[in-house]
Amino acid sequence: MALLSVNGLKVDFTTRNGVTHAVDDVSFSVEKGEITAIIGESGSGKSVACYSLLGLLPMPPASIEGGSAEFEGRDLLRMSEAELRQVRGRDIAMIFQDPMTCLNPYMTIGNQLVEPLLCHRRISREEARQRAIELLDEVGLRDPQTTIDQYPHQFSGGMRQRVMIAMALINEPKLLIADEPTTALDVTIQAQILRLLADLQKRRDVGVIFISHDLAVVADIADSIVVMEQGRVVERGDRQAIFERAEHPYTRKLLAAIPGGSKAPSASTGEDLVQVRNLCTWFSQGKHHESVKAVDDVSFGIRRGEILGLVGESGSGKSTIGRSLLRLVPVTSGEVLFDGVDVTALEGKALKQMRRRMQMIFQDPYASLNPRMTVFDTLAEPLLLHGIESRKSVEQGVLKLMDDVGLARAFIRKYPHEFSGGQRQRIAIGRALATRPEFVIADEPVSALDVTIQAQILELMLALGQEYGLTMLFVSHDLAVVRHIADRIIVLYKGRIVEEGLAEQLFEHPKEDYTRQLLESIPGRQLL
Amino acid sequence: MNEPILAVGSVEQGTSLWKDAWIRLRRNRLALFGLVLLVSFVILALLTPWIAPYAYDDQNLDLGASPPSAAHWLGTDIFGRDLLTQILYGGRISLAVGFVATSVALLIGVTWGAVAGYVGGRVDAVMMRLVDILYALPFMIFIVLLMVVFGRNLLLLFLAIGAVEWLTMARIMRGQVQTLRQQEFVEAAISLGLSPVTIIWRHLVPNALGPIIVYTTLTIPSVMLLEAFLSFLGLGVQPPQTSWGLLISYGAETMEEYPWLLIFPGMALTLTLFALNFLGDGLRDALDVRGSTD
Numbered sequence: 001m002a003l004l005s006v007n008g009l010k011v012d013f014t015t016r017n018g019v020t021h022a023v024d025d026v027s028f029s030v031e032k033g034e035i036t037a038i039i040g041e042s043g044s045g046k047s048v049a050c051y052s053l054l055g056l057l058p059m060p061p062a063s064i065e066g067g068s069a070e071f072e073g074r075d076l077l078r079m080s081e082a083e084l085r086q087v088r089g090r091d092i093a094m095i096f097q098d099p100m101t102c103l104n105p106y107m108t109i110g111n112q113l114v115e116p117l118l119c120h121r122r123i124s125r126e127e128a129r130q131r132a133i134e135l136l137d138e139v140g141l142r143d144p145q146t147t148i149d150q151y152p153h154q155f156s157g158g159m160r161q162r163v164m165i166a167m168a169l170i171n172e173p174k175l176l177i178a179d180e181p182t183t184a185l186d187v188t189i190q191a192q193i194l195r196l197l198a199d200l201q202k203r204r205d206v207g208v209i210f211i212s213h214d215l216a217v218v219a220d221i222a223d224s225i226v227v228m229e230q231g232r233v234v235e236r237g238d239r240q241a242i243f244e245r246a247e248h249p250y251t252r253k254l255l256a257a258i259p260g261g262s263k264a265p266s267a268s269t270g271e272d273l274v275q276v277r278n279l280c281t282w283f284s285q286g287k288h289h290e291s292v293k294a295v296d297d298v299s300f301g302i303r304r305g306e307i308l309g310l311v312g313e314s315g316s317g318k319s320t321i322g323r324s325l326l327r328l329v330p331v332t333s334g335e336v337l338f339d340g341v342d343v344t345a346l347e348g349k350a351l352k353q354m355r356r357r358m359q360m361i362f363q364d365p366y367a368s369l370n371p372r373m374t375v376f377d378t379l380a381e382p383l384l385l386h387g388i389e390s391r392k393s394v395e396q397g398v399l400k401l402m403d404d405v406g407l408a409r410a411f412i413r414k415y416p417h418e419f420s421g422g423q424r425q426r427i428a429i430g431r432a433l434a435t436r437p438e439f440v441i442a443d444e445p446v447s448a449l450d451v452t453i454q455a456q457i458l459e460l461m462l463a464l465g466q467e468y469g470l471t472m473l474f475v476s477h478d479l480a481v482v483r484h485i486a487d488r489i490i491v492l493y494k495g496r497i498v499e500e501g502l503a504e505q506l507f508e509h510p511k512e513d514y515t516r517q518l519l520e521s522i523p524g525r526q527l528l
Numbered sequence: 529m530n531e532p533i534l535a536v537g538s539v540e541q542g543t544s545l546w547k548d549a550w551i552r553l554r555r556n557r558l559a560l561f562g563l564v565l566l567v568s569f570v571i572l573a574l575l576t577p578w579i580a581p582y583a584y585d586d587q588n589l590d591l592g593a594s595p596p597s598a599a600h601w602l603g604t605d606i607f608g609r610d611l612l613t614q615i616l617y618g619g620r621i622s623l624a625v626g627f628v629a630t631s632v633a634l635l636i637g638v639t640w641g642a643v644a645g646y647v648g649g650r651v652d653a654v655m656m657r658l659v660d661i662l663y664a665l666p667f668m669i670f671i672v673l674l675m676v677v678f679g680r681n682l683l684l685l686f687l688a689i690g691a692v693e694w695l696t697m698a699r700i701m702r703g704q705v706q707t708l709r710q711q712e713f714v715e716a717a718i719s720l721g722l723s724p725v726t727i728i729w730r731h732l733v734p735n736a737l738g739p740i741i742v743y744t745t746l747t748i749p750s751v752m753l754l755e756a757f758l759s760f761l762g763l764g765v766q767p768p769q770t771s772w773g774l775l776i777s778y779g780a781e782t783m784e785e786y787p788w789l790l791i792f793p794g795m796a797l798t799l800t801l802f803a804l805n806f807l808g809d810g811l812r813d814a815l816d817v818r819g820s821t822d
Binding site for chain 2: 323326328351352353355356358359360362363364367368369370371372373381382385386415417428431435
């Protein structure tokens with residue numbers, strides 16, 4: 001018998017604009033000792049379905065309209081709040097997406113770990129602490145005897161996620177719900193966490209629901225896969241069936257969205273548009289500390305018309321390089337030659353002129369647009385500033401940009417919050433292209449987006465790159481994405497260049513161990 | 529997710545943040561009521577010399593304090609002066625103090641805070657230490673000094689109060705700007721080549737308006753009361769000129785015998801405060817584009 005079997009679950013959201021069927025007749029089951037993956041884009045109802053099982057949805061606006069969820073012979077949906085509290089944390093535990101916000105910054109991790117133990121079991125504080133230490137050891141935290149008394153900010157993101165996992169496991173739950181547990185993490189860390197989850201699940205024989213927007217992530221670990229679209233289950237099956245014989249067009253679309261292969265080499269001519277020589281960007285930590293060498297003696301060139309991929313984990317200095325080129329952070333030493341002119345020495349008018357020729361697309365489309373400016377204002381600003389359009393013709397210019405980036409003209413007076421993440425990124429791309437730049441730095445432009453949207457935006461960038469004749473620096477932690485878009489790739493580690501080469505070459509024949517390690521971390525790499 | 533490309537031509541007509549805010553404000557009954565009330569007070573204050581039933585220094589010592597009657601709608605004070613006239617003339621002073629001093633505070637505070645928060649580093653440290661020093665300075669001494677040096681002057685009084693009230697405004701603004709400055713849209717603005725002044729006024733100030741507006745609506749009444757306090761000490765308006773604050777403080781002295789001397793000026797002030805609060809809340813919501821649109 002299945003550990004959990006959900007039948008005909010229906011969840012509605014009632015808002016001022018009417019009723020939304022967030023989850024509509026969804027059924028799935030989770031077996032003991034198996035990983036069931038629920039896959040779908042944001043808004044597909046995958047998280048809502050799982051949260052409703054544990055009574056974690058705010059009601060109202062949410063309401064459960066029907067269905068049942070049998071867990072060990074009892075229906076979760078018909079339990080009282082008090083009964084549910086007994087189940088939550090003891091029999092069913094959750095791991096959330098963002099390990100940064102899910103731990104209380106004012107409590108040591110030890111105290112946070114023993115809390116659920118003390119709450120659900122008769123156990124002394126000393127015993128609880130002992131259990132916590134064992135568990136931290138099991139999830140791979142080094143030296144748990146001492147780290148147990150540290151605060152969350154003293155851990156890296158990956159380590160925090162391990163702590164979260166330990167916290168979820170401490171009461172030996174029978175079912176674990178993991179909601180995008182690796183989305184906020186680097187590829188290498190993601191690979192470690194995935195391996196850890198798969199390991200723990202086998203060893204402890206628990207059932208796992210793994211929620212993700214990315215099929216590739218679950219390609220190595222899931223036993224069965226449920227694909228959701230707009231509140232409904234469109235396809236289900238075991239892993240092989242989904243990856244090899246997917247039938248539903250939506251599943252195929254998801255599979256196709258996994259970035260794979262590499263593009264045809266672009267028409268880059270020989271000369272370098274950008275030359276970076278011995279670039280150092282150090283951040284001072286006050287007088288008594290050594291500076292953080294975010295970028296340490298990096299030299300490279302970017303040919304005209306080329307897309308250069310810059311790859312590394314967080315802390316590798318990849319974003320700082322991009323920001324240094326645009327003078328958004330002060331450069332410590334070195335030169336950045338743009339078309340023969342040293343950008344680091346420019347001031348005033350000359351700098352403004354140069355900025356017109358180099359633009360940036362930012363990572364987070366939710367933060368990179370001024371929330372109080374309409375699409376028109378956002379796009380008109382650079383056009384007017386650089387005298388590309390006059391006051392009279394600016395509307396035409398804005399509409400042209402919107403056409404180029406694939407935004408409906410009717411949206412011109414809308415504000416950023418009225419758009420989805422992908423549409424916002426289109427606005428941001430339009431803004432960067434408004435000044436008719438020759439060189440664009442894209443700083444993780446798709447990492448905040450769902451895979452299907454990610455694929456659309458990448459296509460758009462490639463097409464616009466051609467149309468506008470752009471040279472591009474594409475910064476990302478995601479190797480699969482970079483391979484898809486870049487001609488050449490530079491691998492960074494701790495502020496230094498580890499390896500540099502043509503995209504295909506680097507993937508097929510990596511020279512350095514670190515590159516190899518990165519390549520092995522790509523989820524579902526056998527799909528590529 | 530589908531991103532529909534609609535047909536060309538269906539472009540809505542031009543709006544800006546302020547036009548949108550006005551449209552939203554008009555839909556908020558309470559805020560509109562506040563606005564109408566305030567505007568009518570201002571109009572009354574402007575027209576006072578022509579509509580006041582008596583001259584402001586008309587005394588009638590024989591009459592003395594009398595309750596509301598046909599000749600004196602709101603009664604008279606102990607010198608037999610018409611209370612309605614007094615309230616109308618007092619409103620001129622009080623509203624002027626409230627708006628002028630608050631505008632001064634707003635202008636200095638927002639600019640100061642925005643610059644400090646945006647530039648950061650040493651400039652910020654120096655600018656904010658100056659604010660701290662001014663905070664620590666007993667403001668009574670400051671105003672007494674100003675009065676002694678420049679003589680008693682109504683405009684100077686307005687400016688002096690404003691010059692004291694901007695400190696908190698600057699701190700709020702700086703805090704707001706510091707958080708906003710971290711956001712990528714500011715970096716995007718820098719890399720577009722916008723000047724710092726444009727970035728501050730176009731990108732930072734509009735995003736910080738919410739708390740600023742709320743604090744402004746709190747500042748106006750506190751400024752009015754401050755004026756009353758100063759006048760009471762003999763530093764502000766002097767009889768026969770008057771203000772709501774002064775009327776209230778005199779009214780409070782004779783509250784038991786002549787309650788109308790406290791009630792009517794008090795009502796004038798309270799109504800103004802209500803109107804301000806409704807309008808302030810309405811403005812804050814109206815300026816937040818994330819609120820209900822279209």
